[in-house]
Amino acid sequence: MDLGLRGKVALVAGASQGMGRATALLFAREGAKVGMCARGEVALNEAAQMIRRESGGEVLAMVADMTKAEDIQRFVSQTAEHYGRLDIIVNNAGGPPPGEFMKFSDEDWSAAFNLSFMSTMRMTREAVPHMRKVGGGRVINITSYSVKEPIAGLVLSNAIRSSVIGMAKTLSRELGRDNILINNVCPGRIDTERAQKLNKARAERLKKPVEEINREMAAEVPLGRYGTAEETADLIVFLASQRASYITGTTIQIDGGLIRGIQ
Ligand SMILES: NC(=O)c1ccc[n+]([C@@H]2O[C@H](COP(=O)([O-])OP(=O)(O)OC[C@H]3O[C@@H](n4cnc5c(N)ncnc54)[C@H](OP(=O)(O)O)[C@@H]3O)[C@@H](O)[C@H]2O)c1
Structure with a gap:
């Protein structure tokens, strides 16, 4: 199946390890040009080198912290300028810390909101004008199965990741006419x-x-x-591909059947 990704430009945040790295590698293998970021420079550069070696593709690695508005702005604008276009973003970063409700202060809630919601909102807001210029685009948010079944002892993730789902659904309707498709991927274990x-x-x-x-x-x-990072990347890259051209506003789990609900 040709995914139609050759020549497209895909940005993957939080890509020095885990699902982000596997996704960046798969985009490069499918012929997309990749922009990737993380905070730690050494691991990021190692991951970028590995992807260049394995795929022979073009990779631009940039140190950027998704909790900082100026880093997000720089990551999006400089990658779009470097490649001359931007088609796809994958919003990803670390998750908020575990713990029960009474443990957390206002500062903890603000930090978790900044990490899981504001990063996604800002990346998307920066990317949309570039996507409009090329006649469409894809936004894929990596969230968690906690948005479908709250996980015990993870109140920050359970509460705040759901706000990403609400925003994505709203945006999928607002940006449909721009051919910008927005979906959420919810990893299980x-x-x-x-x-x-x-x-x-x-x-x-x-x-x-x-x-x-x-x-x-x-x-x-x-x-x-457990699932593998590569299995998750398969879903993310499919959603970003031309083969997923009528899928928007969805929230899809990849969890080996872990979620008990039927939605
Ligand atoms: N693995 C699971 O079973 C699972 C299940 C449900 C949900 N999730 C969620 O899925 C996402 C990815 O998980 P993963 O298991 O692939 O995580 P991971 O192995 O910890 O990788 C996270 C990546 O994001 C980067 N990162 C973290 N904070 C960042 C920030 N503020 N700005 C930029 N980059 C940042 C990390 O590099 P640096 O630290 O160098 O920045 C790393 O490259 C997380 O939000 C996680 O909570 C995972």
Whole structure:
């Protein structure tokens, strides 16, 4: 299947590891020109080199923090200028910290809102004028399965990621006539550096071997295993492709059947 991505320009935020890196690699393999960012320069440059080596594609890596308005502005404008166009953005960054409701201060709520909502809103606002210039575009927000089934002990993610869904749905209607399509991807349990770190912390807290935690977490998934970053990238890149030209305003989980609800 030709995804029709050759020559398109795709920006992936939070791309030095995990799902962001796998997505940037797949875009490059499909012939898109890639702009990628993260905060840590060393890991970002290593990831960019790996993608150039594996795909032979064009990659522009830029240190940028998605919690900072000026970094987002620079990431979008300089990448669009470098390549001469911008077609696709993937909004992604780290997740808010775990914890129960009474633990968090106003500052914690503001920081989580800034990380998960404002980053997505600002990236999209910066990118839309560039997409209008080329007659359309794609926005894909990486959120979490928490928007469909709140996760115990993750109140910041449960509450704030839902605001991304509300914005995306509104935008999908406002920008439909501009041929700008907006969708949300909700990972379940995906085997990334982040998931491994969380399981290690859980193992230490419960004084259990990490292998046991990994097994328990995987056993709760109907498919009996964690997903891979590459499987998530397959969905994201498909949604960004010409083969997904009539899909907008959706919120799609990739979770091996983990979510119990039917929506
Ligand atoms: N893995 C899962 O099972 C799972 C499940 C549900 C939801 N999610 C969500 O999906 C997203 C991606 O998860 P992942 O597992 O791929 O994460 P990951 O392995 O931790 O990778 C996150 C990437 O984002 C970058 N990043 C973090 N904060 C950033 C910021 N403020 N500005 C720019 N880049 C930033 C990181 O690099 P730097 O630290 O160097 O910036 C890294 O490249 C997260 O929001 C996560 O909460 C993951």
